[in-house]
Amino acid sequence: MPIVETLIQDIRYGLRMLRKNPGFTAGAVLTLALGIGANTAMFSVINAVLLRPLPYHEPERLVWMTESGDEVANRWLSFPNFQDWRVRHDAFESMSTIRGWSLTMTGGDQPMNLNARMITADYFKVMGVAPLIGRSFIASDDQPGANPVTILSYGFWQNQFAGDPEIAGKIITLDDRAYTVIGVMPENFYHQGPPPIWLLVGPQNWNQRDVRIAGSVIARLKPGATIEQARSEMNAISQQLAREHPVANAGANRVNVLSLQASITGNVRPALLILFGAVGLVLLISCANVANLLLARAATRRKEFAVRAALGATRGRVVRQLLVESLILGLAGGVVGLVLAWWSSALLGRMAQTAIPRIEGLHLSYRVLGFSLVVSILSGIVFGLAPAWRFSKAEPQEILKDSSSTTSERHGKRLRGALVIAEVAVSVALLIGAGLLIKSMLRLSTSSAGYDSNNVLTMNLKVSRNRYRERGELARLLKQLLDRVETQPGVEAAALSAALPGLGEWTNDIFPEGRAPLTPGELINVDWAIVSAGYFKTLGIPLLKGRTFTREEDSEGKPVLLVDENLARQFWPDEDAVGKHIKYDSPIWHEVIGVVKETKSYGSEAKPLIKIYTPMGRSAQRNPVLSVRTTNTQPQNLVMAITREIHALDKDLPITEVAMFDDILSREVSPKRFNTALLSIFAALALVLAVTGVYSLTSYAVAERTHEVGIRMALGARERDVLRLFIGQGMELVLAGVVVGLAGAFALTRVMTSLLFAVSATDALTFTTVSVGLTAIALLACYVPARRATKVDPMIALRY
Known part of the structure; x- marks a missing residue:
């Protein structure tokens, strides 16, 4: 198959060319690895929290509901109201209440507080999960006179009863009352955090409509039913109940209906998507950086491509050769990026332990590996398009007539300059976003909530x-x-x-x-x-x-x-x-x-x-x-x-949750701290890559124009004239990038409003500080290679 043979030839030739330039290859691979690794690590978080299905049967049909009204966003539900919901609806197969409940287990060496979940008998049926051992609750367990029964979680069964396979039927003492263990749930089955045990609501005197005992309701939609249909139906039922029982249901005339997944991850979803978008911008900077390197390298190979064309190679074949080399770099960057992602995913898991729900599922799954592969291939195509497009526009005859193999084309300069402007603009936007979050955390650390949490020890009694x-x-x-x-x-x-x-x-x-x-x-x-x-x-x-x-x-x-x-x-x-x-x-x-x-x-x-x-x-x-x-x-x-x-x-x-009040408050803002740390890391990466791009472009310009520098200095140009030439060329691009970045940040930071504390999304000090700071760093990046140009001996420069 000729096409396969020629492709293999292209791959071999590409590998050979990359081996001939180890410095260029290492720099390009490392640049891509930073972008691909950061994206893979962030996608592993997105996958674990937002994309990974809940461990229940047909989880997309599960919804979470609470009462609400004009004055209260979420409030507990009375049991009579829940009973009316259960008989009046038409959109659900089944529904159950769930709420937290604290009990004390005695009989061991020390009393143990258990944060249990109290449910109605059909809860596990709603969730679509059967016990690993024993049986589930049945309706008769929830009737007056029934013996108290409980179901254990897998972890509690393992830790407290050493995984006793004969646990079903045994008695445990909870709040001085004997409960019979009737089952054990499978490993990793839980909702609203892993409880040690589940209990039934029971026949207690909770049948008063003004006594709210149900924290929330979990329901399973009928096949074909939608959340919108369920929401409309439940709002109508809530309004009926408000009319029928105006005193008990005062202030409650609506029902919040969300998918179960959204109820668990809804608070962190916007922040995670913003962070995913930010790390995507870092990858674009990586691609722009490598594209610039390839454009500079392609300029030195123009004669090589022209000779190949003159010997019969088609324009498409040469373009394909360039794309193959880019794909090799992309895949190599992906492999190194996976190593970085594996390390950084573990770090993210520790950082987000108390900040992000469902983070315990964070690992490099097949979906994450597939994402990394796709990103590596797409990155190779994206940054390989620029040099391939430049060659497709060139005429081999024109190139062969040119006596210099490194003469820059006007259009090539413009393209490389545009890429640097884009890198700087994206860096400005990310740095401003990180700066706003950092300023928010500083404001938070000095804010007063009306109380003094210093030196306060707290503990919960049960x-x-x-x-x-x-x-x-x-x-x-x-x-x-x-x-x-x-x-x-x-x-x-x-x-x-x-x-x-x-x-x-x-x-x-x-x-x-x-x-x-x-x-x-x-x-x-x-x-x-x-x-x-x-x-x-x-x-x-x-x-x-x-x-x-x-x-x-x-x-x-x-x-x-x-x-x-x-x-x-x-x-x-x-x-x-x-x-x-x-x-x-x-x-x-x-x-x-x-x-x-x-x-x-x-x-x-x-x-x-x-x-x-x-x-x-x-x-x-x-x-x-x-x-x-x-x-x-x-x-x-x-x-x-x-x-x-x-x-x-x-x-x-029992005495539980012993902690200093300061530490508790610190945990409360751990999501803000996680967002700030992550966006700051991404912004720092973007800054390093952008400044590297500015440095590389200026260095390339110095190398390209060494002969011109020799002529200028031979004619009497001073060092400051040479410095002004190259610094001016670089800073013109940087300032254009800063202006574009400021405009972009002004628009993009508005989506961050919900993540900020006591800081405007258009905070002038942050915008100014980032602009001045980045400009100063870029000036240094331009100065170093420009200074090097002034040290070239004019006689040596004239030989270039």
């Missing part, structure tokens, strides 16, 4: 629901616990709360004194913090007016509360809020005794809800957060002392 059930018993336990903790050396203040500020706090509906009666369906929704008396001192939340709770008010649950400055301003703008009254959760008026500074979610610019603070003694929590402001004592020593004091009160009380 009190069994089957203990301390007598009236006031739980409140007394928590008071004794706080009294013991506060006496420890190194403790400046301590407090209990339902949650840390900005992290999972509850919401409630209120009615303030002096306001007109609410219309049916109208709500005043607020953040609701349940706290002990020392909360404000411990968390460093400033008191603006009035006072905080007394110990007696806290322990006795007196009808008093504090409000934040926004609530006070909204309802009593021209009056003192202290002494006013608010109703919540009951017809009892609660006196406002103090006003405190506004607190916000760390790392969020969203305007927080107005807020109330009520005493812990009035709503004693079984899963409170203990916060301790420390002095100079080592936190680890303090943890041991506090643990001893707590277990002296109740040896079966």
